[in-house]
Amino acid sequence: RESRVMESKGERGGNMVRCWVTLLDDTHIERAVGQVLFDKVCEHLNLLERDYFGLAVWLSPNTKVNILELLHSIEFIYKEREQPPVYATFTFNVKFYPPDPSLLAEDITRYLLCLQLRSDIMTSRLSCPLDVLAELGSYTVQSELGEYDSEVHGQGYLGNIPLAPHQTPELEDAVTEMPAKEIRRSIVFRGPEF
Template sequence: MLSRWMSGSSRNLDREYNCTVRLLDDSEYTCTIQRDAKGQYLFDLLCHHLNLLEKDYFGIRFVDPDKQRVRALPAQPPFTMCFRVKFYPTDPAALKEEITRYLVFLQIKRDLYHGRLLCKTSDAALLAAYILQAEIGDYDPGKHPEGYSSKFQFFPKHSEKLERKIAEIHKSELRMCRGTRRFWPSLLSVLLFCRETREFISSNGESQ
């Protein structure tokens, strides 16, 4: 009887594997799922963990050890997935949940940093200023000395001129907008405008 139970337990363990999902803030979520589980099951499990209800904008994908995107999982674990935004909302104000807005915000930061966001330099400066506002709040001369924006890496590379422009916008145009209902829709509206320009931020932060 005991041997049959142990044999059954061993078979169950063979049918399970650990799966790690890298989240947008670079933290990781690890769970154990059945080998024959569908991707939708893992996605639903993750959304439950994040308390995410507005699921349509998001998805998970597998990335191999060489950081190349692939369509199929390998035959053997371990499996590492990435949780990402699939597409941005056409109407930013339609995002109802705070967690949804926060996750989209994190994706914007990633796209800007990795040079995937299509926009002119002036639009990039405005978007980076919104991100700065979300990170540190209103400009405070007592807390934010000269060059304070240089501590944040918004782009792969950027010039001092662009840094000064970001700080200028943050100081003068974005005061008192953090925490209001206007902030997140405004941030996402800037994103949509940037993508419509169809211009690319080059490695030095200047449009080309």
């Protein structure tokens, strides 16, 4: 996707801090402040159910510093630093998971929640037992490859699909053994089980 660029100054005028936002699908949006930046990201994604999402600053892959307060300027986030970064880098991510995903109105919201869940598992920010990991993995495999066909997919077909940070043959076997009816069930109907 093409990244859209937006320039904006804070309420007080002042200098701009160039912003770089990494979306859940690894595309980027540059330059804006606070609420304007968040609105721009949501427009880019055609997202209406915005309450579940926010912009975060990260110190490391496992340390989230701050969800951007939308009423503050970007400069506020970086005022403690002696030298602000060339780019103020944020990630668009889930602030909280809904208690019942089946009540979400939009497919894009469910899709973004699934991307965040997968990212959290792959980066070890979220852990889950093998049976849940296998079930989530089966949804990923079905999403990427469609219905399993032994003539097309063959043995070892899961080796190319990342399912966990430390993927094991045990996990791949558990995903392969998931009954077809289980794989066909939509995660949307699983609701609070996850």
